[in-house]
Structures are given as structure tokens and as C-alpha cells.
Amino acid sequence: MSSPIPMAKTIPATDIIIDFGKHKGKMLGTLPSNYLRWVSKNLRAGDNERWAKLADQVLEDPIYRDRIEWEFAENVLNGNNAKGRAGNSVSLLLEMSERFGWDNEDKEGWSRVKFELLGTSNGGRLPRIGVNNGRNREAKQAKSGDGEKRRRLKKQEESVRLERSKGPETVEIFNPFPGRQALLNKMMNKHQKLQPLFSK
Structure with a gap:
């Protein structure tokens, strides 16, 4: 045979x-x-x-879709955004990540992305909300104790405190995504490291 x-x-x-x-x-x-x-x-x-x-x-190719989306983020980081709001990069990146469905809280997922190879089978995928990417995040959260932290954050998100001041009522809303700024800072740092690669 x-x-x-x-x-x-x-x-x-x-x-x-x-x-x-x-x-x-x-x-x-x-x-x-x-x-x-x-x-x-x-x-x-x-x-x-x-x-x-x-x-x-x-x-x-769906994998290349990540590269196209990341090009928009790079334009914002370089100040080449079409909206012309040069000083507002953070809010533009937040709008963009919401529009594309990026999961800004998935630190592990972002750490696995190889931005220089993004768009290839070796570059990894941008983490997206609702996409498991081969990981069981709920199980990991339960093991690491993050489940309780998530529950507390959800309570904070739902609670809105009204404070009376001299003028009209003001509303203070707790930020339900405390790690978002850290992620954006990390993205900007990675971009600065990769900038010499793109300028070649």
C-alpha cells in the first residue's frame, strides 16, 4: 500500500x-x-x-482588514487625520476603536500583536469586543480574581452621582474603562518605536 x-x-x-x-x-x-x-x-x-x-x-482578506484599520490609527498618531483635530488624538483613537470594535481592555491580546507584521498570518489580530481570539477570557478572569473587579466596575458604571453646586445640578459619571488611557499610551509608544520601520 x-x-x-x-x-x-x-x-x-x-x-x-x-x-x-x-x-x-x-x-x-x-x-x-x-x-x-x-x-x-x-x-x-x-x-x-x-x-x-x-x-x-x-x-x-479579513486578516488584512486589521492592517487597514491600523493605518487609520497611524494617521491619527502622525497628525495626518482628515478631521484636522491635531490636538485631539486620544479622543479620535477612542472613536476609531469603538467604530472598529477593538477591545481596548484586552491587554493580553494587544501584547500579542506584531505591528510590523500586521496584515500577515504572522502578525496576530487586533483584539475585538465579543471575539474570543482562542482564549477563554471569563475563565482567566475568574482564576486571576478579575471577576470581582469587573463586577465592581460595572456597579460604578451604573451609578451616577448627582452633586449640587452653587449653580445648576452637575452630573459626575465614573469612567467604566480605567485601562483605556494606558492602552492608548502603549499604542502611541509602539507607534514611535515602529516609525523608523515605516519611513524606510
Whole structure:
């Protein structure tokens, strides 16, 4: 009886290394989305058509979606945001993370993201609310004692204190996400470390 012939491992389009142009030697999934759109639009003939089709595959890949979303965050961190609110980077990042459904409380998930490889099969995924990412967070919280902390935070979130002052009533709302600022600071620090990589 003969043994089955092993199948060749298929490399995802995001991990294929480009062999021309200013990004030569880099994986397609690490390239800026505007460059991939240019390849898709302009290399539709002859031998180059293969690259246009690969660019299309990368742009449609759910893993590359993280790279596209992170490009928006980088624009805010660099002050290149379209809204022109240069001094308001933190609030823009918060709006963006809510719009994209990022889980800012998943410190473990964020620590596993390799931003230089984001968009490839080796870069990890941006943590999202409601997505387990292969981890049972509730079990980990119960083991580490975070469950009680979460319950207390939820109570604080629900409680709103009214304080009477000289003028009209003021409302003080407790911040239900005390770790959010720390996460944003970490993202900004990682961006500063990665900036030399993107400027090459």
C-alpha cells in the first residue's frame, strides 16, 4: 500500500513576498493599502497581472482588514487625520476603536500583536469586543480574581452621582474603562518605536 503524497502548503497571498518596486522583499500583507490598490489598478496586463490578482486577494482578506484599520490609527498618531483635530488624538483613537470594535481592555491580546507584521498570518489580530481570539477570557478572569473587579466596575458604571453646586445640578459619571488611557499610551509608544520601520 502506498502512502499518500503530501500536499504542498499553500502560502496565503498576504505572506507572499513582492519582488519589485520600492517595497521589494516585503510581504504583501505588510504593504500600505493605497500601494496595493495602485498595484491592483495599474498592473492588469502581461506578467504583472499575477501581482494585481494577489493585491486583490490581500485587500479582501479579513486578516488584512486589521492592517487597514491600523493605518487609520497611524494617521491619527502622525497628525495626518482628515478631521484636522491635531490636538485631539486620544479622543479620535477612542472613536476609531469603538467604530472598529477593538477591545481596548484586552491587554493580553494587544501584547500579542506584531505591528510590523500586521496584515500577515504572522502578525496576530487586533483584539475585538465579543471575539474570543482562542482564549477563554471569563475563565482567566475568574482564576486571576478579575471577576470581582469587573463586577465592581460595572456597579460604578451604573451609578451616577448627582452633586449640587452653587449653580445648576452637575452630573459626575465614573469612567467604566480605567485601562483605556494606558492602552492608548502603549499604542502611541509602539507607534514611535515602529516609525523608523515605516519611513524606510
